[in-house]
Amino acid sequence: DAGITQSPRHKVTETGTPVTLRCHQTENHRYMYWYRQDPGHGLRLIHYSYGVKDTDKGEVSDGYSVSRSKTEDFLLTLESATSSQTSVYFCAISQTDTLNTEAFFGQGTRLTVV
Amino acid sequence: SQQGEEDPQALSIQEGENATMNCSYKTSINNLQWYRQNSGRGLVHLILIRSNEREKHSGRLRVTLDTSKKSSSLLITASRAADTASYFCAGYGSARQLTFGSGTQLTVLP
Numbered sequence: 303d304a305g306i307t308q309s310p311r312h313k314v315t316e317t318g319t320p321v322t323l324r325c326h327q328t329e330n331h332r333y334m335y336w337y338r339q340d341p342g343h344g345l346r347l348i349h350y351s352y353g354v355k356d357t358d359k360g361e362v363s364d365g366y367s368v369s370r371s372k373t374e375d376f377l378l379t380l381e382s383a384t385s386s387q388t389s390v391y392f393c394a395i396s397q398t399d400t401l402n403t404e405a406f407f408g409q410g411t412r413l414t415v416v
Numbered sequence: 417s418q419q420g421e422e423d424p425q426a427l428s429i430q431e432g433e434n435a436t437m438n439c440s441y442k443t444s445i446n447n448l449q450w451y452r453q454n455s456g457r458g459l460v461h462l463i464l465i466r467s468n469e470r471e472k473h474s475g476r477l478r479v480t481l482d483t484s485k486k487s488s489s490l491l492i493t494a495s496r497a498a499d500t501a502s503y504f505c506a507g508y509g510s511a512r513q514l515t516f517g518s519g520t521q522l523t524v525l526p
Contacts, residue, residue: 345506401512
């Protein structure tokens with residue numbers, strides 16, 4: 303899976319608790335992305351990064367924050383988890399802007415907020 | 417908001433038949449990409465077609481793009497049971513990022 307590791311792969315957490323998901327890549331790709339996948343919605347972009355410390359919001363960024371202190375790591379934090387954030391979260395990477403290239407996806411993290 | 421809408425939402429065919437999936441998108445795009453997702457796995461890139469291209473082939477895959485109709489199609493020829501998966505189109509447009517449709521679930525029966 304293109305050298306992308308997501309951790310944890312599964313997590314159950316309680317409403318109101320903070321949660322951090324990690325994406326680690328070994329490809330030295332500049333761009334990294336966090337998507338969530340929900341039935342009937344396909345994949346929706348949460349946040350993305352175009353370099354170390356360079357991040358921007360996606361379509362569904364409310365309630366999420368990200369950080370990228372190293373090229374290889376992109377962290378997604380749910381500041382105070384809610385049941386609506388129960389989803390499967392995918393990290394993706396691309397060498398350049400996806401205007402010109404494809405994205406590679408991790409295996410996903412299934413998050414359940416109870 | 418989704419850039420692409422796939423049609424049909426679900427498709428079931430016999431092994432050896434061709435499978436055609438359609439994608440319609442809302443706004444202008446610079447490229448359109450197709451991805452496959454096997455159950456419980458991440459997405460895998462299949463093909464990228466640019467806005468100035470009309471057709472592209474890759475193995476058993478044929479993709480067409482009609483920018484005037486804002487639509488694309490993915491044809492899988494001589495389908496196999498291993499082609500069973502969900503297929504997503506994703507457009508790169510004014511949002512400057514890929515925006516995915518909700519997908520077509522393809523089932524190929526042996």
